[in-house]
Amino acid sequence: MGQSFVHLSFPPPRVSPSIAHFLSGIVPAALGRCRRVRPLRSGSFLLPFAGDVPPFLPPVGSGSRPGTSRLSLRVPPPPPPTGEKKLPRAGFVPVRRFSFPFRLPMDPGLKGPIERERKDETKRCDLRPRGESRLARKMEAKLQKRRERKMAERRGVGTDRKERDRNNTTADPDEDETVEVRIKWDSGRKHGANEHETNESVEDGQVKAFRLEGNEYLQVEEPEMAATCYLKALDIAERRGTDTPRGLAKLHSNLAAAYMKMKKFEDAAEHSERAAKLDPEWPKPLYRLAQAQMELGLYRGAMMTCRKGEAVLDAKKDNSREFAPLMDKIAYVAALNGSLAGFDGRILEVRSAGEEAWLGREAPEDPVLDRKKETLAIDAMGLPVKHSENVDNGNGCTEIEERFSFRSLKEAMEAAKDGDRILLLRGIHNGSGRTVKVNKRVLIRGEGTMTETKYDQRANTPTLRITCTSLVQNVDFDMSGFRECILVDGDQTVRPIIEHCSIKCSGDNGIYTCGNSHAVFRHCKIGGRKSGCCAIENSCPALYNCTLSNSGFQALLCMDESHPTLNRCLLSDNEEEGVVVMDDAQASIFSTEIRGNKGPGIDVSQGGRALLDDCTVAGNIGGVWIWESGFVNAQNAKINGGKSHAILVDGSGILHAHHTTVDGVVHASEPTWRSLTRGDNQLLEPEHPTELPLEEGCFKFEPDRFTRKQ
Numbered sequence: 001m002g003q004s005f006v007h008l009s010f011p012p013p014r015v016s017p018s019i020a021h022f023l024s025g026i027v028p029a030a031l032g033r034c035r036r037v038r039p040l041r042s043g044s045f046l047l048p049f050a051g052d053v054p055p056f057l058p059p060v061g062s063g064s065r066p067g068t069s070r071l072s073l074r075v076p077p078p079p080p081p082t083g084e085k086k087l088p089r090a091g092f093v094p095v096r097r098f099s100f101p102f103r104l105p106m107d108p109g110l111k112g113p114i115e116r117e118r119k120d121e122t123k124r125c126d127l128r129p130r131g132e133s134r135l136a137r138k139m140e141a142k143l144q145k146r147r148e149r150k151m152a153e154r155r156g157v158g159t160d161r162k163e164r165d166r167n168n169t170t171a172d173p174d175e176d177e178t179v180e181v182r183i184k185w186d187s188g189r190k191h192g193a194n195e196h197e198t199n200e201s202v203e204d205g206q207v208k209a210f211r212l213e214g215n216e217y218l219q220v221e222e223p224e225m226a227a228t229c230y231l232k233a234l235d236i237a238e239r240r241g242t243d244t245p246r247g248l249a250k251l252h253s254n255l256a257a258a259y260m261k262m263k264k265f266e267d268a269a270e271h272s273e274r275a276a277k278l279d280p281e282w283p284k285p286l287y288r289l290a291q292a293q294m295e296l297g298l299y300r301g302a303m304m305t306c307r308k309g310e311a312v313l314d315a316k317k318d319n320s321r322e323f324a325p326l327m328d329k330i331a332y333v334a335a336l337n338g339s340l341a342g343f344d345g346r347i348l349e350v351r352s353a354g355e356e357a358w359l360g361r362e363a364p365e366d367p368v369l370d371r372k373k374e375t376l377a378i379d380a381m382g383l384p385v386k387h388s389e390n391v392d393n394g395n396g397c398t399e400i401e402e403r404f405s406f407r408s409l410k411e412a413m414e415a416a417k418d419g420d421r422i423l424l425l426r427g428i429h430n431g432s433g434r435t436v437k438v439n440k441r442v443l444i445r446g447e448g449t450m451t452e453t454k455y456d457q458r459a460n461t462p463t464l465r466i467t468c469t470s471l472v473q474n475v476d477f478d479m480s481g482f483r484e485c486i487l488v489d490g491d492q493t494v495r496p497i498i499e500h501c502s503i504k505c506s507g508d509n510g511i512y513t514c515g516n517s518h519a520v521f522r523h524c525k526i527g528g529r530k531s532g533c534c535a536i537e538n539s540c541p542a543l544y545n546c547t548l549s550n551s552g553f554q555a556l557l558c559m560d561e562s563h564p565t566l567n568r569c570l571l572s573d574n575e576e577e578g579v580v581v582m583d584d585a586q587a588s589i590f591s592t593e594i595r596g597n598k599g600p601g602i603d604v605s606q607g608g609r610a611l612l613d614d615c616t617v618a619g620n621i622g623g624v625w626i627w628e629s630g631f632v633n634a635q636n637a638k639i640n641g642g643k644s645h646a647i648l649v650d651g652s653g654i655l656h657a658h659h660t661t662v663d664g665v666v667h668a669s670e671p672t673w674r675s676l677t678r679g680d681n682q683l684l685e686p687e688h689p690t691e692l693p694l695e696e697g698c699f700k701f702e703p704d705r706f707t708r709k710q
Helices: 019-026 134-155 161-170 195-200 205-219 223-240 245-261 265-278 284-295 299-315 323-336 354-359 409-415 670-676
Strands: 003-009 045-050 092-099 182-185 347-350 374-378 398-402 421-424 427-430 436-438 443-446 453-458 464-466 471-473 476-480 486-488 497-499 502-505 511-513 520-522 525-528 533-535 542-544 547-549 556-558 565-567 570-572 579-581 586-590 593-595 602-604 609-613 616-618 624-626 631-635 638-640 647-649 654-658 661-663 682-684
Touching: 205 223, 205 245, 223 245, 245 265, 245 284, 265 284, 284 299, 284 323, 299 323, 323 497, 347 409, 354 427, 409 421, 409 436, 556 586, 579 586, 579 609, 602 609, 602 631, 624 631, 624 654, 647 654, 647 670, 654 670
Parallel strands: 003 092, 347 421, 421 443, 427 453, 436 464, 443 471, 453 476, 464 486, 471 497, 476 502, 486 511, 497 520, 502 525, 511 533, 520 542, 525 547, 533 556, 542 565, 547 570, 556 579, 565 586, 570 593, 579 602, 586 609, 593 616, 602 624, 609 631, 616 638, 624 647, 631 654, 638 661, 661 682
Antiparallel strands: 003 045, 092 182, 374 398
16 A cells, blocks of 8 residues: 655744644544655644545644635645655655645643654654744744734734734734635646636535546446436535536536436536526637537527537637537538528529520629629637728628629639628529639538529539538439539538429539538439439438439449438439349338339349338339349338239349339349248239340349449
């Protein structure tokens, strides 16, 4: 077991008792663990203890008032001063200094010797009262002068020596005084912190124990136990009044985190708000408050809270931008629920090309609209303030030149900021052969209905390259070139929403998603020279109420480890299959109709997997075809093969069917037959004879080393 030591320093009293009396008044609960007392030449005492340092229990000194704050010494030490660097080598662990400026009463009966260590531990001497020692008298006089000098500085005048002596002789040595404890050095003190800040960092030992215990429960995903610990800590801290505002803010913030995991968002918002009020310069409570507000559907309030948090970070010159991902998430969730709270910035207009649209040019230049015509004053948070001719930059305001009308979408995108809205005015807009990089959280919206605003792109580069959470609405995209119309790329935080748009491409795929992106398409019409939508890598596009038709190849192509989702969609009139799943991709299809395609409705090969839930596959040349190790799970589905087989399972492929109706010829393996012949499925005889298709059209094998065709 290691040793711990506490260094107590205090001004020597005029008439000092023995050290034993001093100890009996200060640490009565710790004397049993004290090994010995070592007086130091500086007038302080060294108290070694076995094991951890015991806390000092009030009252301190014979004249202290009850209710003195309890001090906990279980903290890791900072680098000790030069004179104490050797203490850890001798087995002493956590070190802490305290100063006790008070007078001790004298007990005339206590003048016996006490033990003191010297070089030879066998030698012991008597420690007489300090008033009878020459060294003690010198120190007493020096400290008395210091006290008088401080008193004189407070009064602003000097002190007469005779009056000082008269005051000293009339002072009552047994007078009770209030003990003031001042920490001179502790491990929690940061570099440059003043004494007041250090006092505020003291935390009640029992409160700290409950807080740390709650943190451990939170780390092991037991939020109920964590919340109980935090509530106990708050009760103790508020009842004793020993904790600082920052300490209380920590407890409220941690309790809010526990409530968030328990899905108690109202309680989480309440405690986050309390923490933010207790410590306005701490951004974490604001972060948790914004999270709770988002879960409660208070999207505008959540965005305002995030902006407050960003202002706190800017005041600290912190460029971490930790609120930016949360603001993107809030904007995404709000947009899914029909709110534009994440896009409440400026409105930037893009003029149509007009009569020069057929030349592939941008809008004509307008000398009035294209100049920087408005001057705004913005504060430190980036919010506009009321314009004044004389803006005082010393108050944190900055004058900026604003422009709100642009000739092209690319130009407006470069001038936009997070949260801005870009409005494409009615007419035809040209991409001028350049890709618009959507790398900011913006709203791009066409004026009027979808057919009134058209964006024409003639190039071999994508029309939009989306790498950030954004929102695109009411635009008719017409792409002529050998690249996809819309490219979505990025990590899992890239969650753009494209809704009420028409997307066509005459040379490649209509939509191309890659990376780990999670794009959402709602109420869109999609078509391409190749596939309507192609998902590769680990992308997870989601299509709701969309129509994928008139594509040269498949309506939906899933490759690599992608995981697209179709819900209430229509896949029709494509030149090949409706859905192709290959490699290790997975497709989840709900309440979708797949009909009128010139190939099988569902084609799964290699290690691909597909889920059909409440879907209709009919009118295609083939129903559900599975090759190699493909797997399909059909639930409440209606499968019709049209002119060919309704079910075709080859190799080691498997079809699991539940409450499914199959109309047509079934050619399947034994496991698939057992699944189909269960009581909850229905097999119908085909009304017309069917056969395997001839090798023509999409069934004709044409080797191409640049594509992976079934």
